Amino acid sequence: MTTPDLSVVFPLFNEAESIPTLIAELHQALDRRPWRWEMIAVNDGSTDQSLEVLRAMRSEDPSLRIISLERNSGQTAALDAGWRAARGRYVVSIDADLQNDPADIPPMVDQLEGLGVDMVIGMRANRRDGRWKRMQSKIGNAVRNWITRDRVTDTGCSLKVVRREVIDRVRLFHGMHRFLPTLVRLEGFSVIEVPVNHRPRRYGASSYGAMNRATRGLIDCFVVRWMSRRALRYRTIEE
Secondary structure (H helix, E strand, O other): OOOOOEEEEEEEOOOOOOHHHHHHHHHHHHOOOOOOEEEEEEEOOOOOOHHHHHHHHHOOOOOEEEEEOOOOOOHHHHHHHHHHHOOOOEEEEOOOOOOEOHHHHHHHHHHHHHHOOOEEEEEEOOOOOOHHHHHHHHHHHHHHHHHHOOOOOOOOOOOEEEEHHHHHHOOOOOOHHHHHHHHHHHOOOOEEEEEEOEOOOOOOOOOOHHHOOHHHHHHHHHHHHHHHHHOOOOOOOOO
8 A cells, every 4th residue: 555645634523514625625735736645534423414424525535534433532532543544654634614724734744844844833824713712712822831831822723734753652632632732842853833824614613612621721731741841851872
């Protein structure tokens, strides 16, 4: 089996309406590059027609793979399942709600290769969310950075590109998708941020937003801080 250059992972929960548009936009953005690539849709226990839509599209699109979790397990679990199944040298994560723009993926891959970094994360420019949500995000980012002593402008942007070897090293725990850049840096890898497009949500409401409780996020911050203090840091010289 030929190894893909790129794997695109998109976790989803009740996103039946947006799936056809997302897949069409991914083809439009990536088919123009000489890449071998695959899509991995991770169905996180959807209760709408998401799985049926995916199966119908897979019958006509061999680049689409489908993974279903037995029950709704949350965004971190869905992302981890997609990461572990990905075969590409580079792995992209993207939201299924169409707020991320697939057109940003090629330049992010170019940055990864051109600068020789290990992870490129999106920083949403001109956010199309309401004022209250933007304020919550700004406060949340500031608190996370203060507690974890990291420097991430936009921890909530799902659009990321990472090298295969990073995935092989990083282990996720429940809720830790919010801290991916920090966890990647803890393993000694390099991370940069680049501005990306942000679009208004077309269908429904956020499926994962209700999980983002302030108390849980605060506890996770201190867990990550503890991990950063206890992380092994050493260099070896072979005689």
